[in-house]
Amino acid sequence: MSHHTVIRSQTAIGLALALSALTCWVTLSDVSSVADLTPAHALTLAAVPLAIFAGHSALPLIFGGRVLVGLGMLALTVGATAYLSAVSGIRNTAAVEAKGKRIAEANAARVRAGNDVTAARTTHTDAKAEETAECKRVGPQCDRKTGRTAAAWSHVLLTEATRQQLGAIEDPMAGYRALAELASLAPGITAERGAIERGLVLALPWLAVVLCELGAVVCFSAGFNDRHTLSRILNKPTTTPQQEAAFRTVSDQGPKGPETVSGPMSAGALTLRRLLMDSGQPMTVSEAASDVTSIGNLSTPLQTFGQPATTQQQKTAFQTLAAQGVKGPETVSAPLSAGALALRRLLMDSEQPMTVSQAAQAMAVGPSEASKRWREIPDIVAVRVGRKLMISLG
CATH class of the missing domain: 1.10.10.10 (Winged helix-like DNA-binding domain superfamily/Winged helix DNA-binding domain)
Incomplete structure (x- = not known):
């Protein structure tokens, strides 16, 4: 018996390569920002092809009769996938936290810009009142009050433009909150929305990584196929x-x-x-x-083989x-x-x-x-x- 691996679907292989590249990128996502390349990163990258090869070979080995080797490959698949899921999940969780911090900082800047707009409008209102009181008769004092009012209004326009550029207040938990509200409507769900929301915040980053890892293994298995060739070998008989x-x-x-x-x-x-x-x-x-x-x-081979005598x-x-x-x-x-x-x-x-x-x-x-x-x-x-x-x- 001879074993061969043949290509069945180039599309599945391309998708598996994309998922593998995505896993490697997630694993090294902290290198470019806050961390240096360490042996831990190298070991994590080595686990990617290990998980793919072991996942592709486990079942064919078991079905082919090499049960112990197949079980070993299956254990490597589970272990490597779990390790990659844990490491990549940590990276995703850190990315979610960093995103939340950036949104919080942006919201703080929006609040400060809103306060500046309020203060500018108050200043303009006061200047307008002083202008009205002073300009009952035309004179130098009226001209000065009119100039102050115009300057205050220019400041109002400037602060409002700055506030509009910063955009609206963002809620980093809006998506999780909406999903938690939808999940709470399902029959049999008795947990509070806050608890469901916290569970989604913890579970979704890990679930995305597990889908990516298993998707790479399954797509590679779908893209390649195992072929076993059986040759009919006639052994020399024992003759009397x-x-x-x-x-x-x-x-x-x-x-x-x-x-x-x-x-x-x-x-x-x-x-x-x-x-x-x-x-x-x-x-x-x-x-x-x-x-x-x-x-x-x-x-000899071109003779007509009739009924011999x-x-x-x-x-x-x-x-x-x-x-x-x-x-x-x-x-x-x-x-x-x-x-x-x-x-x-x-x-x-x-x-x-x-x-x-x-x-x-x-x-x-x-x-x-x-x-x-x-x-x-x-x-x-x-x-x-x-x-x-x-x-x-x-």
Whole structure:
């Protein structure tokens, strides 16, 4: 069995890379502002690929029979994800607190600007009253009071412009408060809104990190797929002296055709067989000769295999081998059953791999019967792609 990792979805892989990069950025978010790069940051970054690889490998290893290694990978996945969630959650909580402090400072500046506007308007009102009292008759005193009133009004306009630039008063807990109010309306929720709000403030930053970490692992698993290739290897059988003598008798007398027995094929015959299977249509001897290396090997595989004339000794030898259950290319292969021949013809006509379920549907048999038939064919190759078993001729 050989293990391969193939790409299934480039979109999922791209999303997983984005989530991983986001995790690394959150982990190093304090380096650019208040902290230096420390070994703790390096260890945290090392936990990111560890969590991804362990999460991708845990279940395939367990289902593949390597239970202890798979459980170890599963433990690494849980531990690395929990550690990254804790560290990133701390960073997110610190960011939320810093944001709250900035909003509080901005609100304080807005309050001071509002007080300045109130004081400026009061000054302007007083100046206006003095101007009214002084300007009952025109004179130098009236002109001075009018100038003070104009200056006070200019100051009012300046303070109001400054206040408008600062914006409205912000509430850093407005979103949490609205969500807590919505949650309190749900049936079965008896906690007070204040308690719900405090719980949301603590839980939401951590929940966002957990979703990011698990999202990276799941998206990588969805983007890649594990493929296990099963090669049918026929081990050399244990033969008795009687079986060896029977096989030598059959080989020396040269029987031909699938109704008797066949010896191992030569390299040229195997090359021609692959050429005919790939072409999917008949060809002349000259056309085949131009595509193979050795022309001298063409005479044997291009014979017409009709019903051979076998001697009684050959029939007896073959019956002896079949009765004793000899298998493998070193001896002889028993004739394929009608179902196996039908499946082999189906695979040759399709010219592409198919699942066992597809083969069973095409032959109008059950999956178990299809599995029984493909196991009879000696040159078949079975490839497991995910949970599906693909079969094709070798």
